[in-house]
Amino acid sequence: MIFKQRVSRERGLIEGDRLMELHLYPGNLCNRECSFCTVLGNPKGWYKKYTSEHLEGVLQAVCTHEGATVKFYGGEPTLDFENVIWAMGYLREKGFLGSFVIYSNGIQATRLIQMIESDPLKRTTASLNYSITTGDGAPPMPEKALKILEEYESRHSGTIAIGHPAILDMGRGFESFRGDSTRPKQSSQCPHCYPVLTTRGRFQACPFAVEIDAPHFQLGTLHSPPEQISRNFKIFLNWLDTVHESYAVKHHLPACTVCHKHLKDLPIPSFLPEKA
Numbered sequence: 001m002i003f004k005q006r007v008s009r010e011r012g013l014i015e016g017d018r019l020m021e022l023h024l025y026p027g028n029l030c031n032r033e034c035s036f037c038t039v040l041g042n043p044k045g046w047y048k049k050y051t052s053e054h055l056e057g058v059l060q061a062v063c064t065h066e067g068a069t070v071k072f073y074g075g076e077p078t079l080d081f082e083n084v085i086w087a088m089g090y091l092r093e094k095g096f097l098g099s100f101v102i103y104s105n106g107i108q109a110t111r112l113i114q115m116i117e118s119d120p121l122k123r124t125t126a127s128l129n130y131s132i133t134t135g136d137g138a139p140p141m142p143e144k145a146l147k148i149l150e151e152y153e154s155r156h157s158g159t160i161a162i163g164h165p166a167i168l169d170m171g172r173g174f175e176s177f178r179g180d181s182t183r184p185k186q187s188s189q190c191p192h193c194y195p196v197l198t199t200r201g202r203f204q205a206c207p208f209a210v211e212i213d214a215p216h217f218q219l220g221t222l223h224s225p226p227e228q229i230s231r232n233f234k235i236f237l238n239w240l241d242t243v244h245e246s247y248a249v250k251h252h253l254p255a256c257t258v259c260h261k262h263l264k265d266l267p268i269p270s271f272l273p274e275k276a
């Protein structure tokens, strides 16, 4: 396998009122319907394009220097690759110097490469779905697509990575995973991912739980001031460490199972109220 696994950055970094990393989510519309998908991706899923209003919200919430990262996921970002290319160009024009990561199933390989190549600063990488790249737990991507991506990675080492093999109990859940049963599962500790801004205008605390409409994950909206988003994210991280993890340990549950099936047993984090 030519693709290497990406090394995650330190979690929970905030500078001033800005997050070091942010996920962008335009819906769960996808050209696949993986049995295990955390966001319930499918060909009839919802989709809402990136707009300048949404991207101005991104620029308020995330650091804009070289150390920052904006991650595009979904759903499948290659389905509307032109809108993602436009969004990346908009952020660059407005001074975002950080890196971009595109999470993709790689099936539309040529489009994915076009997206990577569109970045004038050449700081865009891709992360491929582990199951679709290896064929373990999902039908593999077409051979032709795999060849295109392998060939690109061999010429531009470190540009296309492969995602982590771990399976989290979210979305359609553990029960629906049909691949190698020895694939790593998760411990009682949440990985403390960075938040998401959806194109519906919501800041949500976890990219894997983005389709869960529970108050436990609501950090604010596109119109909330950046200090509210960053403060609420800190409050959420503290809730994970002090409330969520102890529940997971006490009940011998993987961390995501608590969010998937036991949220009603947990108090809502004490988020700052929305300013009128």
Ligand SMILES: C[S@@+](CC[C@H](N)C(=O)[O-])C[C@H]1O[C@@H](n2cnc3c(N)ncnc32)[C@H](O)[C@@H]1O
Pocket (backbone or CB within 6 Å): 030, 036, 037, 038, 039, 041, 073, 074, 075, 076, 077, 103, 104, 105, 127, 128, 129, 130, 131, 163, 164, 166, 167, 168, 169, 170, 171
């Ligand atoms: C939700 S997908 C969206 C982007 C793209 N469609 C893809 O599959 O890469 C983003 C990432 O979540 C991962 N993912 C989906 N379901 C998962 C699960 N149950 N456990 C762990 N990772 C999962 C995918 O493998 C992918 O790397």
Ligand code: SF4
Pocket (backbone or CB within 6 Å): 030, 031, 032, 033, 034, 037, 038, 039, 040, 041, 042, 074, 075, 076, 105, 129
């Ligand atoms: S994991 Fe990715 S490719 Fe699979 S259904 Fe979900 S969004 Fe689509």
Ligand code: SF4
Pocket (backbone or CB within 6 Å): 168, 170, 189, 190, 191, 192, 193, 206, 207, 208, 209, 255, 256, 257, 259, 260
């Ligand atoms: S434990 Fe909850 S917050 Fe953490 S990754 Fe899983 S679903 Fe997200």
